[in-house]
Amino acid sequence: MGKPAIIAMDIGTSSLRAVLFDGTGRIRHLSRRDNVPFFLDGGRVEQNPDSWLTLVPDAIRECAEAAKGLDGGMDIAALTFTAQRSSVIPVDADCAPLRPAFMWQDTRTEGICERMRPVQRKIYNTTGLRVTPVFSAVKMTWLRENESDVFAATSKMMGIQDFVMHHLTGSWVTDRSLASRTNLYNLRTGNWDEEMMELFGVSRSLLCDLIDPGAVAGVLTKNAAERLGLPQGLPVISAGGDQQCAALGLGLLGPGDVVVNTGTGSYVVAHSDIPATDPEMSVFCNVSAIPGSFILEAGTLTTGTVYRWFAETFYDAKKTFTELDAEALSSPPGANGVVLMPHFKGSGAPYWNPSARGFFYNLSLSTTRSDMARAVLEGIVTEMAENIDLIARLSGPVETIRVAGGLTKSDLFNSIQADAYERTVIRSTEAEATALGAWISAAVTVGLFSDYASAHKSASLYAEEQTYPPNGERSAIYRELKRKKAMLYEALDTGGVYTTR
Secondary structure, three states: OOEEEEEEEEEOOOEEEEEEEEOOOOEEEEEEEEOOOEEOHHHOEEEOHHHHHHHHHHHHHHHHHHHHOOOOOEEEEEEEEEEOOOOEEEEOOOOOEOOOEEOOOOOOOHHHHHHOHHHHHHHHHHHOOOOOOOOHHHHHHHHHHHOHHHHHHOOEEEOHHHHHHHHHHOOOEEEHHHHOOOOOEEOOOOEEOHHHHHHHOOOHHHOOEEEOOOEEEEEOOHHHHHHHOOOOOOEEEEEEEHHHHHHHHOOOOOOOOEEEEEOOOEEEEEEEOOOOOOOOOOOEEEEOOOOOOEEEEEEEOOOHHHHHHHHHHHOOOOOHHHHHHHHHHOOOOOHHHOEEEOOEOEEOOOOOEOOOOOEEEOOOOOOOHHHHHHHHHHHHHHHHHHHHHHHHHHHOOOOEEEEEEHHHHOHHHHHHHHHHHOOEEEEEOOOOHHHHHHHHHHHHHOOOOOOHHHHHHHHHOOOOEEEEOOOHHHHHHHHHHHHHHHHHHHHHHHOOOOOOO
């Protein structure tokens, strides 16, 4: 018998990773594949579902092969999944996709969202979510109204995680953390809600059966096992949605903790023991990766996406990010008055306006590319700072904030975070927080640890931490920047610039 190991599969928006963890939570191998969605006209964002059926097995098999050569051969105890949330794949009875995946960033459902505004409060109080183009149910409604042939042929409406796991196990299940991102799940009963299904025109037969996050979704079939290079019958665990798992990987284990995870979008997440609602409906409540718990979440929809767009548009593609950071550092805090509104695919919290758009403000003939680069970072961070303030109103005082995600590799970005949040920011050198959360979930499920805190403590031994304290003078600059951005948004919104198209 070799040493135990777990392969965690993290399916993100622009890439996916299979990560081989040993039984103590140390990463032993990582296999990454890029898989960027298609951004089309009319607000459409789509993806070829078959890409996951090719790339996911390839990445997992690479980890399985790596395990054979480590420590005299490691025994894979489980395969665990986490993925981006709220994308929709309609499939037939054989789980063959009937159209491209309807991605979470897609905004073509704006008109339906506007139409449902009169029942917004009812939906929020039941599901913990506003009706926005981000979530799954409105996409299903759009398919029913606009692609009736596809809707009629659909056996199940599946998320990406559920879709991939079905092709490995044959199970038709989704976990409650993913279900709580649909607008169809009742946070208080823990089940699909009949009234919500009626409002959105989605029958129960189109939805997968519910399991708790961290539960075994099924076991590898013979064909899947042969393709992956893993044993037939291996447990496949649904660890939860990617932001829930990232929060767990960052140590969100109880009250008083707040984490910020920055990827394609950015999410400020806090723990809650009960379903909690915000009178302004700006903060959302979802099921946590820890069964029986919940998270409060405020999202900024386009952060890493905007950073990547700016880098690829204005810089040499071979140097992009490092050159951008170096130039941004040469511009002073406040970017010489240049302001970025990062609403490139609509705004998330606090406005939740799908018609909002991004722009640079206060450009002049003296503006440099360095100023614009810094404005990109500051525009992203101050948007997230607004969300921390929102979360703190519900969760209580926040003293320190743990951060993760691709942008946090930049010291400048982390310093701006600390200054804008006016709190100490802590970044772990372990970059794979989402996969780590999936490992923690699976490690408890298969009995390697008795609880989530013990598993997190074990894995934390392999990561160092960097601390970024806030600077009072720079914090004052960012308070003023937040005020200016709020005024800009209000002027455009009340002026009728943001209208549902």
